[in-house]
Amino acid sequence: MTMPFYVSPEQLMKDRADFARKGIARGRSVVVLGYDRGIAFVAENPSRALHKVSEIYDRIAFAAAGKYNEFENLRVAGVRYADLRGYSYDRIDVTARGLANAYAQTLGTIFTQESKPYEVEIVVAEVGQSADQDQIYRLTYDGSVADEQGFIAMGGAGEQITAGLQDRWRPKMSLGDALELAVDLLMQDPAGGPARTLTAAQLEVAVLDRARPRRTFRRLVGPLLDALLSSEDPTRDMPADDDRTPGQHDALTGDGSERPAPDPT
Amino acid sequence: MSLGSGGGNGRLPAAFMTTGCSSFTEFIGVQAPELLPSRRPLPVGGTFEAPHGTTIVALTYDGGVIMAGDRRATMGNLIANRDMDKVFAADAYSAVGIAGTAGLAIEIVKLFQVELEHYEKIEGTVLSIEGKANRLATMIRSNLAMAMQGLSVVPMFAGFDLLTLTGRIFSYDVSGGCYREHDHHSVGSGSLFARGAMKKLWHPDMGSASAIRVAVEALYDAADDDSATGGPDLSRRIWPTLAVVNAEGVRFQDDDALATVVEQIVADRRGNPGGAR
Numbered sequence: 385m386t387m388p389f390y391v392s393p394e395q396l397m398k399d400r401a402d403f404a405r406k407g408i409a410r411g412r413s414v415v416v417l418g419y420d421r422g423i424a425f426v427a428e429n430p431s432r433a434l435h436k437v438s439e440i441y442d443r444i445a446f447a448a449a450g451k452y453n454e455f456e457n458l459r460v461a462g463v464r465y466a467d468l469r470g471y472s473y474d475r476i477d478v479t480a481r482g483l484a485n486a487y488a489q490t491l492g493t494i495f496t497q498e499s500k501p502y503e504v505e506i507v508v509a510e511v512g513q514s515a516d517q518d519q520i521y522r523l524t525y526d527g528s529v530a531d532e533q534g535f536i537a538m539g540g541a542g543e544q545i546t547a548g549l550q551d552r553w554r555p556k557m558s559l560g561d562a563l564e565l566a567v568d569l570l571m572q573d574p575a576g577g578p579a580r581t582l583t584a585a586q587l588e589v590a591v592l593d594r595a596r597p598r599r600t601f602r603r604l605v606g607p608l609l610d611a612l613l614s615s616e617d618p619t620r621d622m623p624a625d626d627d628r629t630p631g632q633h634d635a636l637t638g639d640g641s642e643r644p645a646p647d648p649t
Numbered sequence: 650m651s652l653g654s655g656g657g658n659g660r661l662p663a664a665f666m667t668t669g670c671s672s673f674t675e676f677i678g679v680q681a682p683e684l685l686p687s688r689r690p691l692p693v694g695g696t697f698e699a700p701h702g703t704t705i706v707a708l709t710y711d712g713g714v715i716m717a718g719d720r721r722a723t724m725g726n727l728i729a730n731r732d733m734d735k736v737f738a739a740d741a742y743s744a745v746g747i748a749g750t751a752g753l754a755i756e757i758v759k760l761f762q763v764e765l766e767h768y769e770k771i772e773g774t775v776l777s778i779e780g781k782a783n784r785l786a787t788m789i790r791s792n793l794a795m796a797m798q799g800l801s802v803v804p805m806f807a808g809f810d811l812l813t814l815t816g817r818i819f820s821y822d823v824s825g826g827c828y829r830e831h832d833h834h835s836v837g838s839g840s841l842f843a844r845g846a847m848k849k850l851w852h853p854d855m856g857s858a859s860a861i862r863v864a865v866e867a868l869y870d871a872a873d874d875d876s877a878t879g880g881p882d883l884s885r886r887i888w889p890t891l892a893v894v895n896a897e898g899v900r901f902q903d904d905d906a907l908a909t910v911v912e913q914i915v916a917d918r919r920g921n922p923g924g925a926r
Contacts (some may be wrong), residue, residue, distance in 0.1 A: 464664075465661065465665060490660045492660075633777065
């Protein structure tokens with residue numbers, strides 16, 4: 385009978401953590417940041433169908449960086465968790481805190497007990513009635529949770545972007561300014577090279593809009609996103625009304641709906 | 650445990666992490682079967698009286714479809730509730746109305762609403778109108794054992810078809826049969842009279858205002874001859890629940906708009922109770 389080599393628990397955990405970190409660092413980055421009327425999510429993602437940012441419940445959204453099949457698995461589990469809670473109790477009893485705890489336990493167990501840890505980093509965000517009630521939780525591969533204020537960046541260039549956000553993010557930014565800041569930071573090269581250019585087609589942008597009733601999650605696409613990202617265009621906020629053309633209720637293109645007048649301030 | 654908390658190590662149970670299932674009903678069938686109305690053990694023998702909801706009407710118009718219901722729930726010869734809502738938005742583009750055992754029917758509607766939203770979130774796309782109608786049929790079918798004990802639920806489903814851009818109506822029977830209805834339909838105890846009224850009042854290519862009036866008039870006629878259907882209650886100012894489903898989604902008429910329609914109909918029928926014209 386062969387004896388397995390002894391590996392100290394410290395070494396085992398360190399190896400697993402290094403493995404997970406490497407996997408996450410390969411992924412493109414995601415930025416989550418608060419703005420005056422809600423929480424915005426900006427991810428570099430050329431795919432229209434495989435999302436990195438998704439709706440979980442009325443006021444809760446999910447964003448992830450890392451391995452798609454693993455965070456998709458967690459996202460579906462989160463939707464099931466939220467819908468089951470909401471169905472058994474009431475819609476207002478579904479909270480980001482509860483979901484973050486469930487995710488933390490799940491990721492923690494997978495980290496220590498499965499043959500390989502999940503190579504993911506996720507954010508669970510809940511928009512409150514006012515900006516100081518917003519909750520943004522960051523969960524990492526080993527199940528640790530952090531309650532962040534205002535903004536989070538994760539993925540390959542996460543640290544550089546976080547540093548940029550610490551300098552330049554301000555509470556109560558307009559949506560247009562917040563998106564411009566996020567995209568500008570996503571374009572920086574972490575290795576210090578020249579900045580890249582990212583167009584609206586390479587970005588996945590969504591918001592939790594504080595003012596909307598019930599389901600607050602909206603994806604921003606098409607002409608509306610172009611207008612918000614352009615510093616020449618006066619559009620700084622999303623329209624209060626949904627598109628009047630029939631289709632997916634959570635996508636806002638700006639077609640056929642009134643653009644709000646630019647904020648005088 | 651069933652709600653995803655507690656358990657051995659606090660980790661979400663296996664059912665949460667299963668891949669390839671986008672149905673909420675199937676998920677809770679595994680995770681929390683006691684929450685499904687069809688999975689509860691049935692009492693043996695004897696029937697009992699539970700509140701019953703009554704008449705629902707639906708009719709198409711040139712921009713979509715309208716669904717309306719009276720507000721009464723009855724228990725035998727008593728009125729159990731005067732202002733119950735029996736028409737609900739199922740999702741952004743469809744409405745569901747219910748007749749039959751009220752408690753069970755509302756539970757099925759609630760489950761159906763979560764089912765549609767759950768699919769939308771997991772798949773990232775909305776179900777086709779036939780897909781939604783068939784999901785509801787499955788839920789009614791699984792309720793057959795309850796129906797045989799007297800707890801039957803008969804819904805009606807109406808929605809805006811995003812492919813053909815028209816309003817569509819589906820009716821059901823207690824065994825889960827799902828039938829496509831043309832132009833207009835009604836279910837519940839007063840449905841015979843409402844159907845008769847709509848046959849005479851409905852025209853192709855009606856506008857929304859005249860279609861709303863026809864829906865309310867059909868409910869008036871149902872209440873006129875069926876004691877279980879609530880008529881217009883002018884003293885309490887209780888009006889029917891009326892949903893308009895069109896390209897802009899589901900919108901419930903507010904009380905002020907309905908009050909005008911109902912008061913006009915009541916005034917027109919003074920001295921002309923059958924509404925002859």
